[in-house]
Amino acid sequence: MIMESAAGGRAPAVEVGGVSRVFTGRKGASVTALDDVSLTVAPGEFVSLIGPSGCGKSTLLRLIADLDTPTAGSIRVFGKPARQARIDQDYGIAFQQAGLLPWRTVAGNIELPLELHGAGKAARRARAAELIELVGLSDFAENYPDQLSGGMQQRVAIARSLAESPSLLLMDEPFGALDEMTRERMQNELVRICGETSAAVVFVTHSIPEAVFLSDRVVVMSPRPGRIRDVLGVGLGDTAERGENLREDEAFFHAVSQVRELLHGQAPTGARGVETR
Amino acid sequence: MNRGQQGGAGLVRTALPPVVFGVAALLLWQWAVVALDIKAFILPGPFLIGEEFAANLQNVIAGMVVTGRNALIGLLVGALLGILAAIVAALVPVSDEMGAPIVASISVVPIVALAPVLYTMFGAGAETARQIVAGLAVFVPVYFNTLKGLRQVRPVHRDLMRSYAASSWQATKTVTLPTATPYVFTGLRIASSLAVISALIAEYFGGPVGGLGKSITSSASSSNYGLAWAYVLGSILLGLLFYSAALALEKLVSRRTAG
Numbered sequence: 001m002i003m004e005s006a007a008g009g010r011a012p013a014v015e016v017g018g019v020s021r022v023f024t025g026r027k028g029a030s031v032t033a034l035d036d037v038s039l040t041v042a043p044g045e046f047v048s049l050i051g052p053s054g055c056g057k058s059t060l061l062r063l064i065a066d067l068d069t070p071t072a073g074s075i076r077v078f079g080k081p082a083r084q085a086r087i088d089q090d091y092g093i094a095f096q097q098a099g100l101l102p103w104r105t106v107a108g109n110i111e112l113p114l115e116l117h118g119a120g121k122a123a124r125r126a127r128a129a130e131l132i133e134l135v136g137l138s139d140f141a142e143n144y145p146d147q148l149s150g151g152m153q154q155r156v157a158i159a160r161s162l163a164e165s166p167s168l169l170l171m172d173e174p175f176g177a178l179d180e181m182t183r184e185r186m187q188n189e190l191v192r193i194c195g196e197t198s199a200a201v202v203f204v205t206h207s208i209p210e211a212v213f214l215s216d217r218v219v220v221m222s223p224r225p226g227r228i229r230d231v232l233g234v235g236l237g238d239t240a241e242r243g244e245n246l247r248e249d250e251a252f253f254h255a256v257s258q259v260r261e262l263l264h265g266q267a268p269t270g271a272r273g274v275e276t277r
Numbered sequence: 278m279n280r281g282q283q284g285g286a287g288l289v290r291t292a293l294p295p296v297v298f299g300v301a302a303l304l305l306w307q308w309a310v311v312a313l314d315i316k317a318f319i320l321p322g323p324f325l326i327g328e329e330f331a332a333n334l335q336n337v338i339a340g341m342v343v344t345g346r347n348a349l350i351g352l353l354v355g356a357l358l359g360i361l362a363a364i365v366a367a368l369v370p371v372s373d374e375m376g377a378p379i380v381a382s383i384s385v386v387p388i389v390a391l392a393p394v395l396y397t398m399f400g401a402g403a404e405t406a407r408q409i410v411a412g413l414a415v416f417v418p419v420y421f422n423t424l425k426g427l428r429q430v431r432p433v434h435r436d437l438m439r440s441y442a443a444s445s446w447q448a449t450k451t452v453t454l455p456t457a458t459p460y461v462f463t464g465l466r467i468a469s470s471l472a473v474i475s476a477l478i479a480e481y482f483g484g485p486v487g488g489l490g491k492s493i494t495s496s497a498s499s500s501n502y503g504l505a506w507a508y509v510l511g512s513i514l515l516g517l518l519f520y521s522a523a524l525a526l527e528k529l530v531s532r533r534t535a536g
Contacts, residue, residue: 099437
């Protein structure tokens with residue numbers, strides 16, 4: 001796979017080289033979740049990982065986050081080993097479940113990472129207020145998570161992942177549990193937020209339109225063993241210009257059907273315009 | 278949130294039926310004692326018990342203070358040790374495995390049976406034996422509930438703490454302990470009445486006089502059945518007091534933590 005090399009001498013946000021992950025079962029049966037996967041994500045780039053259940057997309061994300069260790073291969077985040085990047089807090093992460101602490105208010109949840117890393121009280125307050133504003137929850141700062149809808153909780157989780165202004169965001173199906181309408185609204189907001197923060201994003205999803213709408217590149221994965229089948233450059237314009245009408249755009253539909261074909265395993269012919277950058 | 282709006286009417290509706298039932302039961306009891314001519318040594322009527330209770334109020338309260346103090350000391354010390362032991366067991370799995378047989382044996386020993394042995398250990402003039410019995414009785418439910426609570430941490434929270442590179446103490450403080458808190462209070466609620474029961478029963482096996490248990494046995498053996506029942510009433514009130522205090526604390530904490 002040919003990947004874009006780091007622009008301007010900066011280290012790539014994520015550099016996955018020949019990574020495999022084998023889970024060993026109880027009776028010695030092993031499952032190969034990932035097999036020789038390589039991927040590079042440039043700083044500021046939005047990359048989606050898409051594929052059917054069991055293709056290892058979440059596993060790959062967990063490996064980048066150093067929540068799990070690869071069986072083989074290397075992972076570097078901003079030129080550092082994944083473990084060091086985690087310790088240095090180079091990324092923010094959001095999961096499918098919002099995972100908020102129910103005994104803390106919205107503001108308290110967003111302040112959590114800042115608090116753990118020793119930020120002062122006033123600085124925490126100010127940053128939390130800023131982020132609450134960013135995700136449009138200003139009226140709910142002192143509410144508890146169980147008083148919020150699923151979509152609002154997920155927005156809090158995203159605000160929390162942004163708390164320390166990471167240059168890399170890792171998102172594991174953050175909108176997976178939301179209804180379609182909330183989901184599209186959240187996607188619009190995420191595009192806006194990414195435009196404002198210029199962070200690189202690795203986004204796991206199994207929704208084709210979601211991947212196409214959000215991404216600069218869509219990584220299509222296949223299951224058993226988990227491999228990268230193809231990488232599709234979408235690049236539907238600058239994040240700032242991306243809006244609701246993009247969903248009606250011809251190029252959007254074209255990209256959606258391309259991803260769908262790739263997912264269903266038809267080998268893309270050269271004429272399909274798959275952009276291997 | 279809308280609990281407040283139901284206000285007085287809701288309170289009356291929930292409180293009225295048990296109150297009516299209780300009064301009816303007492304009247305029926307009194308009627309049965311009089312009509313069937315039940316002797317006081319078998320069962321005194323509620324009016325007699327009430328009379329004795331009022332006449333000996335100071336003695337009953339003095340007994341409640343003695344027994345209640347033993348139960349409270351046992352409750353505090355037992356709960357503290359139970360929580361600490363559970364934290365150690367959760368942090369160091371080996372200690373959980375090593376401690377399991379000991380905790381299991383503590384939980385199957387009829388703890389009050391230790392009372393006579395403890396009286397000889399600490400002297401029959403001291404309250405220590407009773408406090409230890411109460412403490413042991415409290416330790417078991419607090420330990421088990423706390424340990425269970427400490428293991429309820431959701432995987433997503435554990436991942437989150439790891440992603441923050443939080444130290445294990447930070448993770449314990451921010452996630453594990455708050456998750457466990459409701460379980461600890463459930464344990465305390467169970468333990469609160471156990472503490473009173475154990476402290477009181479332990480008095481039956483010896484030790485200094487003055488507590489409710491001793492007073493019940495001594496009034497019964499001097500054929501003062503009404504008074505014995507008045508002390509029983511005192512123990513019921515003491516148990517209720519402990520239970521309600523623990524329940525109120527649990528409600529207070531769960532409201533604060535669960536929002």
